[in-house]
Amino acid sequence: MTVSTxxxxxxxxxxxxxxxxGIKQSGNPDLALVLAEQPCAAAAVFTQDIFKAAPxxxxxxxxxxxxxxxxxxxxxxxxxNAITGEQGRRDAEHMARLTEAACGLPxxxxxxxxxxxxxxxxxxxxxxxxxxxxxxxxRTDAGTQGCDAVRAIMTTDLAPKEAFAQTMIGDRPVRxxxxxxxxxxIHPNMATLLGVIATDAAIEPAPLAELLRDVVGKTFNxxxxxxxxxxxxxxxxxxxxQAGRAPVTTAQSSELESFSKAxxxxxxxxxxxxxxxxxxATKLIEITIRGAATETEAETAAKTVATSPLFKxxxxxxxxxxxxxxxxxxxxxxxxxxxxxxxxxGDYHLVEHGEPVVFDVVAAHDxxxxxxxxxxxxxxxxxxxxxxxxxxxFSYKYVEINAEYHT
Amino acid sequence: MTVSTxxxxxxxxxxxxxxxxGIKQSGNPDLALVLAEQPCAAAAVFTQDIFKAAPxxxxxxxxxxxxxxxxxxxxxxxxxNAITGEQGRRDAEHMARLTEAACGLPxxxxxxxxxxxxxxxxxxxxxxxxxxxxxxxxRTDAGTQGCDAVRAIMTTDLAPKEAFAQTMIGDRPVRxxxxxxxxxxIHPNMATLLGVIATDAAIEPAPLAELLRDVVGKTFNxxxxxxxxxxxxxxxxxxxxQAGRAPVTTAQSSELESFSKAxxxxxxxxxxxxxxxxxxATKLIEITIRGAATETEAETAAKTVATSPLFKxxxxxxxxxxxxxxxxxxxxxxxxxxxxxxxxxGDYHLVEHGEPVVFDVVAAHDxxxxxxxxxxxxxxxxxxxxxxxxxxxFSYKYVEINAEYHT
Numbered sequence: 001m002t003v004s005t006x007x008x009x010x011x012x013x014x015x016x017x018x019x020x021x022g023i024k025q026s027g028n029p030d031l032a033l034v035l036a037e038q039p040c041a042a043a044a045v046f047t048q049d050i051f052k053a054a055p056x057x058x059x060x061x062x063x064x065x066x067x068x069x070x071x072x073x074x075x076x077x078x079x080x081n082a083i084t085g086e087q088g089r090r091d092a093e094h095m096a097r098l099t100e101a102a103c104g105l106p107x108x109x110x111x112x113x114x115x116x117x118x119x120x121x122x123x124x125x126x127x128x129x130x131x132x133x134x135x136x137x138x139r140t141d142a143g144t145q146g147c148d149a150v151r152a153i154m155t156t157d158l159a160p161k162e163a164f165a166q167t168m169i170g171d172r173p174v175r176x177x178x179x180x181x182x183x184x185x186i187h188p189n190m191a192t193l194l195g196v197i198a199t200d201a202a203i204e205p206a207p208l209a210e211l212l213r214d215v216v217g218k219t220f221n222x223x224x225x226x227x228x229x230x231x232x233x234x235x236x237x238x239x240x241x242q243a244g245r246a247p248v249t250t251a252q253s254s255e256l257e258s259f260s261k262a263x264x265x266x267x268x269x270x271x272x273x274x275x276x277x278x279x280x281a282t283k284l285i286e287i288t289i290r291g292a293a294t295e296t297e298a299e300t301a302a303k304t305v306a307t308s309p310l311f312k313x314x315x316x317x318x319x320x321x322x323x324x325x326x327x328x329x330x331x332x333x334x335x336x337x338x339x340x341x342x343x344x345x346g347d348y349h350l351v352e353h354g355e356p357v358v359f360d361v362v363a364a365h366d367x368x369x370x371x372x373x374x375x376x377x378x379x380x381x382x383x384x385x386x387x388x389x390x391x392x393x394f395s396y397k398y399v400e401i402n403a404e405y406h407t
Numbered sequence: 408m409t410v411s412t413x414x415x416x417x418x419x420x421x422x423x424x425x426x427x428x429g430i431k432q433s434g435n436p437d438l439a440l441v442l443a444e445q446p447c448a449a450a451a452v453f454t455q456d457i458f459k460a461a462p463x464x465x466x467x468x469x470x471x472x473x474x475x476x477x478x479x480x481x482x483x484x485x486x487x488n489a490i491t492g493e494q495g496r497r498d499a500e501h502m503a504r505l506t507e508a509a510c511g512l513p514x515x516x517x518x519x520x521x522x523x524x525x526x527x528x529x530x531x532x533x534x535x536x537x538x539x540x541x542x543x544x545x546r547t548d549a550g551t552q553g554c555d556a557v558r559a560i561m562t563t564d565l566a567p568k569e570a571f572a573q574t575m576i577g578d579r580p581v582r583x584x585x586x587x588x589x590x591x592x593i594h595p596n597m598a599t600l601l602g603v604i605a606t607d608a609a610i611e612p613a614p615l616a617e618l619l620r621d622v623v624g625k626t627f628n629x630x631x632x633x634x635x636x637x638x639x640x641x642x643x644x645x646x647x648x649q650a651g652r653a654p655v656t657t658a659q660s661s662e663l664e665s666f667s668k669a670x671x672x673x674x675x676x677x678x679x680x681x682x683x684x685x686x687x688a689t690k691l692i693e694i695t696i697r698g699a700a701t702e703t704e705a706e707t708a709a710k711t712v713a714t715s716p717l718f719k720x721x722x723x724x725x726x727x728x729x730x731x732x733x734x735x736x737x738x739x740x741x742x743x744x745x746x747x748x749x750x751x752x753g754d755y756h757l758v759e760h761g762e763p764v765v766f767d768v769v770a771a772h773d774x775x776x777x778x779x780x781x782x783x784x785x786x787x788x789x790x791x792x793x794x795x796x797x798x799x800x801f802s803y804k805y806v807e808i809n810a811e812y813h814t
Binding site for chain 1: 455456457458459487489490491492493524525526527591592594633634635636637638714715716717718720721723724726728729730731733734735736737738743745746748758761762763801802803805806807808809810811
C-alpha cells in the first residue's frame with residue numbers, strides 16, 4: 001500500500017477541494033467538498049455517544065431515506081454543530097441543501113460532517129460562502145485540490161492523514177482512497193472521528209455497509225488517544241462503481257476477499273496515523289494482548305492499558321513502567337491468570353509467568369527515548385485470543401492543547 | 408466534625424509512630440506503625456484489581472484466619488511489594504512476623520500495607536530496622552508521633568490526610584480517627600488507596616465489615632484522580648471497644664445510626680482530601696449527576712466525566728467547556744434524554760433542556776480561575792436518582808509527576 005497526498009482524488013470519478021471560509025480563527029482552510037461524477041453506493045458508521053451531533057442525526061436519517069446512495073460530501077472544521085438543539089438540526093439540513101444547490105444535484109445527494117468546538121451555532125453565512133467557493137473551484141479544477149480538502153478538515157491535527165490502495169475485485173483492478181482527521185477526543189465507539197473513503201469498486205450499499213462495520217471494528221475502533229468519544233465521529237465509504245463490472249451484492253462474496261484485506265490495511269494505516277498524531281504525542285504505542293479468553297476481553301484489556309494516564313505518562317517519560325500496564329490489565333475486567341502473565345516492551349522481556357524479570361532499567365530507558373514507535377505485548381495466560389490497539393503517549397502538550405483550546 | 412493532626416492517636420487506646428528506614432530516596436519518613444492497647448475488631452476492604460499486591464493477599468487471608476481480630480498495623484511507603492511473585496508473598500508475611508515480634512504480640516496480630524513502586528522486591532533489611540525503630544519509639548512514647556505516621560505513608564501526596572470525629576453509640580460517646588494516603592493511581596474499586604480508621608466503639612467484626620462496605624461504596628469508591636486502580640488499595644477499620652458497653656452485634660442496630668453517619672462524613676472528608684491533593688491538582692471538582700434512571704447509572708455518568716482527560720484539562724485551563732462533560736456522559740452508558748438534559752457549573756446555568764444557554768464566557772473563565780473547588784451538576788432528565796463523585800483537574804504537573812516517577 002502506498003500513501004500519498006490527495007488520495008481520494010486518485011480514485012477515478014472523485015474530486016475534492018478545500019477552501020477557507022473563516023470558521024477557524026487561524027485562517028486555515030476549513031471547508032471541504034468531495035464530489036463524485038455519479039451517484040455512489042454509500043455506507044457509514046457513526047458515534048455511539050448519546051449526544052450525537054446535528055450532522056450525525058441528519059446523516060443517519062439521510063442514509064435511511066436514500067437506501068445508501070450519495071454523490072457529495074461537505075465537511076466543515078472549527079465548529080462541531082453538536083449539542084446545538086433544534087437550530088443545529090436545521091443548520092445541518094440547510095448545509096446539505098446549499099451543497100446540493102451549488103453542485104446542481106437533486107435533494108438528498110449530500111452528506112454533512114462537522115468537527116470542532118461543541119455547543120456553538122454554525123456560522124451559516126460563512127458556511128454558505130464556503131460551499132459556493134468550493135463548488136466553483138471543483139467545477140473549474142479537475143480535483144488537484146484534494147490535498148487542500150484533507151487540510152480543511154483538520155482541527156488540532158498536526159499532520160494530514162491519507163491513504164491509498166489498489167486491489168482487485170474478480171478480474172477488475174479497483175482503487176481505494178481515504179482521508180481522516182482526529183487528534184483529541186479520540187476513542188471511537190463503533191465508528192470514528194471524521195473520515196471519507198472513496199473507491200471505484202462496484203459494491204451494493206448493503207454489502208458495503210456490512211463490510212465497513214467489520215473493518216471498522218478491527219481498525220478505527222481500536223485506536224484511542226484519550227478515552228474520550230466524540231459527539232461527531234463519522235466514517236463514510238463511497239463506492240462509485242466506475243471500475244466496471246456488475247456490482248457485488250453480498251459481503252460474503254469470495255470476490256471481496258482481496259478488497260476486504262486492502263480496505264482493512266488502509267484503515268489500520270489511517271488509524272495508526274491518528275494515534276501517531278494524537279494531541280501532544282511523541283510516540284505511537286501498539287498494545288497487543290494475547291493469551292486472552294476471548295477477542296473481546298483481549299480488546300478490553302488492551303484499551304484499558306491504552307487509556308491509562310499513568311501508563312501513557314510513563315511512556316512519555318521513557319520509563320519501562322510495566323507495573324502500570326499490568327495494574328490496568330488487572331482492573332480491565334478481562335480474565336487473567338496472574339501467575340501465568342508475561343509482558344514485553346520492544347525486545348525487553350519484563351515479566352515472565354507473573355515474576356518480574358531483572359533487566360537493565362537505564363538501557364531500557366535510553367532505548368525508549370530513541371523510539372517513535374513502541375510495541376507492548378502482554379500474554380494473559382488464559383486462552384488463545386488476541387487483539388491489538390493503537391494509542392500514543394501522554395505529554396505536557398496534551399494538557400496544554402486541551403487547557404488552551406477554549407470554548 | 409473536626410480535622411486535626413495525629414487523629415488516630417486521639418482515639419483512646421491507639422498509638423502510632425512514623426520512622427525513616429531508607430526506603431524512600433528522599434529521606435522522608437517511610438514506615439508507620441499503629442498499635443492498639445488490646446486486640447480490636449477489624450474489617451477491611453481491598454482493591455479489586457486482579458494483580459493484588461502481596462500484602463493485600465496476606466491481609467485477606469489474615470482476616471479470614473483471625474475472624475477479624477487484630478492489634479497492630481505496619482505500613483511502608485516507597486515500595487508497593489506488588490507483582491513481586493512468590494518472594495513478595497514471603498516478604499509480606501515476614502513483615503508481619505517482624506512486627507509481631509518487635510511489639511511482643513502473638514502471631515496473626517499484625518496487618519501489613521505497602522505503597523510505592525510496583526515490581527521491586529521489598530528491601531527487607533531496611534524494613535526490619537524500621538520496624539524495630541518504630542516498636543522502640545512506640546514503647547517509649549505515648550503516641551505523640553501520630554502525625555509522623557501519617558507522613559510516613561505518603562508517596563506523591565503533598566499533604567497528610569487525616570480526620571477525627573466524635574459521636575455516640577447508645578449512651579456512650581465514641582471517637583473515630585482516620586488517616587489515608589493517595590494522590591495518583593486513584594480510582595478505587597470496592598476499596599481505596601491506603602487508609603487506617605480507628606475507633607474506640609465496641610462493634611463486633613461482622614457488623615463492622617458490613618458497615619465499612621456500605622460507607623466505602625458512597626465515599627472512597629466515589630473519588631478518582633486518574634481512573635487508574637491501584638494494586639494495593641486497602642482501607643482498614645479497627646474498633647477497640649474501649650469506649651465500653653457490650654459490643655454491637657448487628658449492622659442493622661438502631662444504635663449505629665449516629666456512628667454510621669459520623670463514619671460516612673469522616674470518609675467523605677478523607678476522600679475529598681485525596682481528590683484535592685490529586686497529583687498535580689489545582690482544583691477539587693465535585694460532580695453531581697441527578698435525574699438519572701438509577702443511582703448506579705448516576706455514579707457511572709459522574710465517574711465518566713470525572714475521568715475524562717479532556718474535561719479535566721479544560722478545568723485546569725479554567726474553560727467552562729460543558730460540551731466535553733456532556734460528550735462524556737453520552738458515552739457513559741447511562742440512560743440520558745438529550746433534549747431534557749440540563750447542566751450547571753457553579754452558578755452558571757450552561758445547558759437547559761438540551762439547548763446551550765448564552766452566557767458570558769469571559770466572566771465564567773475568570774470566575775473558574777479563582778476557584779479551588781468547582782461543582783458541576785447535570786440533570787439527565789430520565790429519573791429521580793443521583794450520585795456525587797469527587798475528582799481534580801488535569802495539569803502539566805500530573806504528567807511531570809508520572810513521567811518522572813521512574814521505576
